[in-house]
Amino acid sequence: MRRPLDIAVFILIGSGFAVPFASATGPDLIRLREDVFRLASPEFEGRRGEGGRAAGDFLIEQLQEIGLEPAFGDRFDQEFASGGLNGRNIAARLPGTDPEQADSWIILSAHYDHLGIRGGQLYPGADDNATAVAMVLEVARCLMDGPNRPSRGILFVFFDLEEEGLLGSQHFVRQPPVPLEQIGLFLTADMLGRSLAGICENMLFVMGTEHSPGLRPWITNASAGLPLEVGIVGADLLVIDRSDYGPFRWNQIPFLFFSTGENPVYHSPDDVPETIDYAKLTAATTLIERFVRQASSADALPKWDTDRTPWIEEAEAIGMVLAQLLEHQEQLRIPGPQRLMMRGMVGRIALWVEEGAITTSQRSSMVRIAQVVLFTVL
Numbered sequence: 001m002r003r004p005l006d007i008a009v010f011i012l013i014g015s016g017f018a019v020p021f022a023s024a025t026g027p028d029l030i031r032l033r034e035d036v037f038r039l040a041s042p043e044f045e046g047r048r049g050e051g052g053r054a055a056g057d058f059l060i061e062q063l064q065e066i067g068l069e070p071a072f073g074d075r076f077d078q079e080f081a082s083g084g085l086n087g088r089n090i091a092a093r094l095p096g097t098d099p100e101q102a103d104s105w106i107i108l109s110a111h112y113d114h115l116g117i118r119g120g121q122l123y124p125g126a127d128d129n130a131t132a133v134a135m136v137l138e139v140a141r142c143l144m145d146g147p148n149r150p151s152r153g154i155l156f157v158f159f160d161l162e163e164e165g166l167l168g169s170q171h172f173v174r175q176p177p178v179p180l181e182q183i184g185l186f187l188t189a190d191m192l193g194r195s196l197a198g199i200c201e202n203m204l205f206v207m208g209t210e211h212s213p214g215l216r217p218w219i220t221n222a223s224a225g226l227p228l229e230v231g232i233v234g235a236d237l238l239v240i241d242r243s244d245y246g247p248f249r250w251n252q253i254p255f256l257f258f259s260t261g262e263n264p265v266y267h268s269p270d271d272v273p274e275t276i277d278y279a280k281l282t283a284a285t286t287l288i289e290r291f292v293r294q295a296s297s298a299d300a301l302p303k304w305d306t307d308r309t310p311w312i313e314e315a316e317a318i319g320m321v322l323a324q325l326l327e328h329q330e331q332l333r334i335p336g337p338q339r340l341m342m343r344g345m346v347g348r349i350a351l352w353v354e355e356g357a358i359t360t361s362q363r364s365s366m367v368r369i370a371q372v373v374l375f376t377v378l
């Protein structure tokens with residue numbers, strides 16, 4: 001995830017019903033753990049420069065081993081130069097089984113670059129973003145191995161130079177391997193193995209449904225029975241585009257952004273593979289795999305929605321996060337006046353939830369407070 005220029009935020013919740021397409025062989029914790037350790041190992045030098053090049057080669061080998069086709073003609077990589085830097089996106093395709101949906105693609109992605117070696121220190125980037133790269137590989141394996149191959153095509157993409165201002169994803173939308181109007185849904189994940197502020201242990205945030213409310217029931221379905229609290233919240237809580245969904249959002253392509261949130265070891269040499277929560281990563285990967293199965297087999301994908309009607313589940317999620325942070329107010333060193341503000345908001349959210357509705361102006365006040373709080377605790 002790239003560093004915020006200004007303030008940042010988040011939030012979460014879920015429940016569920018039946019899962020339509022459970023795979024015979026679901027995501028595997030051991031394989032996810034192996035991939036995170038490998039990607040975060042000193043061999044790849046924090047996935048920048050020569051080490052980044054080697055990490056890209058490793059990803060190409062994995063995609064070939066899984067049995068996917070190259071996405072860029074006969075190549076798995078897309079070289080680019082941007083902002084005085086040389087980068088390389090890596091991508092593969094899994095064609096859909098339904099010829100009628102041959103012009104409708106879903107992208108599942110994660111950035112694979114990190115910060116490299118700085119001042120002689122290795123920045124392994126285990127959570128940011130080896131976890132989500134491992135997730136994409138594992139979902140690809142499950143879709144190839146399991147029954148019910150998707151009827152709609154899927155592109156598996158690993159972006160480079162996300163940390164330098166989303167350079168890889170910006171280049172990708174300038175030179176996409178399929179026409180942009182054929183990309184019906186863009187999914188990306190950034191940091192899936194820790195917890196927001198080191199506090200919200202079971203929470204997984206899913207952002208972006210403000211532009212495609214029709215995706216919410218699919219997320220809820222996909223979360224059934226998993227040990228996660230899924231917070232479906234607006235991407236505007238983050239103030240700026242914090243990951244590769246940005247260039248797709250600018251093009252009004254429906255998107256989702258999955259993240260377990262910013263943690264105290266964010267962008268530090270302590271973001272090591274030994275302290276990742278692999279059970280949580282496995283649960284998040286399972287949710288995303290189920291979601292991709294549902295979306296890739298749906299008759300139609302939700303279109304971009306400019307309406308942005310507030311939804312009460314978002315308030316519920318934000319209320320839950322504020323309450324959890326307040327429980328740790330000493331540890332988080334939340335100043336007194338801010339505690340009062342947070343308690344007031346938790347109370348107002350409880351009333352809105354009771355009424356079952358929230359207005360646009362109520363949402364604005366809630367988002368402002370959430371943004372200030374996240375800026376304080378992160």
Ligand SMILES: [Zn+2]
Binds near residue numbers: 001002003163
């Ligand atoms: Zn980052």
